[in-house]
Amino acid sequence: MVKILMAFLIGGLICLLGQLIMDLTPFSVTPTHILVAVVIGGAFVSAFGWYQPLIDIGGAGATIPLSGFGHSLAQGAISGAEKNGLLGAIGGGMEATAVGVVGAVVLGYLMALIFNPQG
Amino acid sequence: MKKIGQQTLVFSNTPAVVSAAAIVGPKEGQGPLKINFDLILKDNLFGEKSWEKAECKMLQEAVNRAVDKTDLDLDGIDFLLAGDLLNQTISANFAARQLAIPFLGLYGACSTFAESLILASVLVDGGYATHVMTAVSSHHDTAERQFRFPTELGNQRSPSAQWTVTGAGAALIGPKQEGPCITYATIGKVIDLGIKDSNDMGSAMAPAAADTLAIHLKDTSRSIDDYDLILTGDLGSLGKFLMEHLSERQGCRLGDKYSDCGILIYDSSQDTHAGGSGCACAAVVTCGYVLESLRLKKYNKVLIIGTGALLSPTSMQQGESIPGIAHAVSLENINS
Amino acid sequence: MADLKKEIEDSLQQYKEAEYQELIQQLRPKPPVVKNALAAFAVGGFICAFAQAINNVIIQTGLPQKEAGTVVVIIMIFLGALLTGLGVYDNIGKFSGAGSIIPITGFANAIVSSAMEWKREGYLFGVAAKMFTIAGPVLVYGILSSVVIGIVYYFLK
Incomplete structure (x- = not known):
């Protein structure tokens, strides 16, 4: 139960931060801007080793926001570099996130086959 | 001429x-x-x-x-x-x-x-x-x-x-007949005051609308009082504010004879934010409400100022600002 | 002479633009920052708490945390995609903004909404090509970041 509460807090705070960026910047910030920024931000925070503590505290609260996707990409690249050298550094990020990306493409395609936009 | x-x-x-x-x-x-x-x-x-x-x-x-x-x-x-x-x-x-x-x-x-x-x-x-x-x-x-x-x-x-x-x-x-006729029309210039926010068309179009209205009144030697209703096409609530401000600066108080089709068409409870827009906004309000009101003699002289924001997704992505345009058409009941 | 005239016209236009911007800033309606922030916090938090609850259940079956995490991600992507197909997710998004954009369900929403929207233009140039209009940049910059981090790590370790 504590884990769920912490996930709520950490996940909520990450989203709150994103919302403040959207509302308080003078130019218009689209969902694309936000998603890209969160992924890049998550990757670099993770590269410095600061994202893992967040996951230890928040669990899904840190892995479900897209910054968690950035974290997996960064950690995949780092462990790839450890194990397989330069090639691992290049492919490690994709390898670590492959299931998620494939899942999104396949499920996305299936849903698009089944449903129509309602406007 | x-x-x-x-x-x-x-x-x-x-x-x-x-x-x-x-x-x-x-x-x-x-x-x-x-x-x-x-x-x-x-x-x-x-x-x-x-x-x-x-x-x-x-x-x-x-x-x-x-x-x-x-x-x-x-x-x-x-x-x-x-x-x-x-x-x-x-x-x-x-x-x-x-x-x-x-x-x-x-x-x-x-x-x-x-x-x-x-x-x-x-x-x-x-x-x-x-x-x-x-x-x-x-x-x-x-x-x-x-x-x-x-x-x-x-x-x-x-x-x-x-x-x-x-x-x-x-x-x-x-051809000419009793009822709503078109007497004057003012063709507007493209005016651009550097608005770049594609979520804010009203601000992009308001300067063009104010300019066209001022020139229409000057060219025809008419004043606001000559009209029963002045309607802009789709400035929305923010654009309407700006239009009132800009016109007042040119010495023309619009007052409550002025409204905007984008505001008339929706209820404030319909969650449309600043109001309606699109080609059909001015068209359905004119073809539905305005012409009917003219026929019923509720109004006798109405000025419609159609407003347009001349942008495309491509021009936006290339960093171009949004130019505005406005044309005015005077619809009047003529008794012959 | 012509240059001078053009220069005067340009600076006059700039002055007009700056003055107009100022007027707009005064009149422009502000987004309800506090309400939006609270909504984003609540909905974003709820989505993550829900994922954590699923995670807890999966852990009970004896799956190690790493695999359980991946399964949770897939389930969340499925839910995001399904709610988009049912036409519910855009209404959640209208209320919660970043709260439903940033979680992985928002990523699924971006993919499904684009793919579905262009279905009428065919399965090759419509669904498949347009699927990544929003998700594509995310993948491109995510992958670029990962490669940069990997290579830098390789040379610094």
């Missing part, structure tokens, strides 16, 4: 609005002007397979209904002047394919309706035609996917964003 001042045309033969029809989508059909529309769609698809096809069918249907209100048939219409917001104005082009009336396609963004009224009046007044059909359409979903995001994307709309009106309006311009 049939032109006075800098930019204003005088129609001495006073072409008349013979008939008009307005079709709207379900959301507009719940708005305050619902009793003025000829047809309210049950859904946004209008029995078609895509929204683009639905928009095209609305435009056709509006033309057909406007013709049905007269003794004429489609063969009796000399020309069709029509336009819409989509790339290559497909709604108008494909409607014209079905209607088989000699056709000129127009694009003036949301000012297209005013543009078509002016050109139709020129043709009729100049004796080149007896009956000219004007028609425009817009559709919330087709506009949204072309100009902004997929309709099912879970994003928040900004408070200054406007809601594209789903609908089509058609007006048949013909």
Whole structure:
């Protein structure tokens, strides 16, 4: 139960931060801007080793926001570099996130086959 | 010379609005002007397979209904002047394919309706035609996917964003008769004050509307008091504020004779943020509400200022600002 | 002479633009920052708490945390995609903004909404090509970041 509460807090705070960026910047910030920024931000925070503590505290609260996707990409690249050298550094990020990306493409395609936009 | 001042045309033969029809989508059909529309769609698809096809069918249907209100048939219409917001104005082009009336396609963004009224009046007044059909359409979903995001994307709309009106309006311009006639028209300049926010069309168009109004009044030596109602096309609530400010600076207090079609068409509870926009916004309000009010003599002189934001997704992405345009058309009851 | 005239016109236009911007800033309606922030916090938090609850259940079956995490991601993507297909997710998004954009369900929403929207333009140039209009940049910059981090790490370790 504590884990769920912490996930709520950490996940909520990450989203709150994103919302403040959207509302308080003078130019218009689209969902694309936000998603890209969160992924890049998550990757670099993770590269410095600061994202893992967040996951230890928040669990899904840190892995479900897209910054968690950035974290997996960064950690995949780092462990790839450890194990397989330069090639691992290049492919490690994709390898670590492959299931998620494939899942999104396949499920996305299936849903698009089944449903129509309602406007 | 049939032109006075800098930019204003005088129609001495006073072409008349013979008939008009307005079709709207379900959301507009719940708005305050619902009793003025000829047809309210049950859904946004209008029995078609895509929204683009639905928009095209609305435009056709509006033309057909406007013709049905007269003794004429489609063969009796000399020309069709029509336009819409989509790339290559497909709604108008494909409607014209079905209607088989000699056709000129127009694009003036949301000012297209005013543009078509002016050109139709020129043709009729100049004796080149007896009956000219004007028609425009817009559709919330087709506009949204072309100009902004997929309709099912879970994003928040900004408070200054406007809601594209789903609908089509058609007006048949013909020889002089009793009732609403077109007396003056002022063709506006493209004015750009550097607005770059595609969620804020009202601000982009307000300077053009203020400029066209000022020039119209100067050219015709009229004042605000000569009109019973002055309507801008689709400035929305923010654009209306700006229009009032800009006009006041030029020494012209608009007061409560002034309103905006984008504000009239929706209820504040309908969650459209700044109000309506799109070609159909000015068209359905004019063809539905304004012409009916003129017929009932509730108003006798109305100035419609069609406003358009001349942008494309490409120009936006290349960092261009949004130019605005506005054309004014004076609709008056003439007793002969 | 012509240059001078153009220069005067340009600076006049700039002055007008700046003055107009100022007027707009005064009149422009502000987004309800506090309400939006609270909504984003609540909905974003709820989505993550829900995922954590699923995670807890999966852990009970004896799956190690790493695999359980991946399964949770897939389930969340499925839910995001399904709610988009049912036409619910855009209404959640209207209320919660970033709260439903940033979680992985928002990524699924971006993919499905684009793919579905262009279905009428065919399965090759419509669904498949347009699927990545929003998700594409995310993948491109995510992958670029990962490669940069990997290579830098390789040379610094």
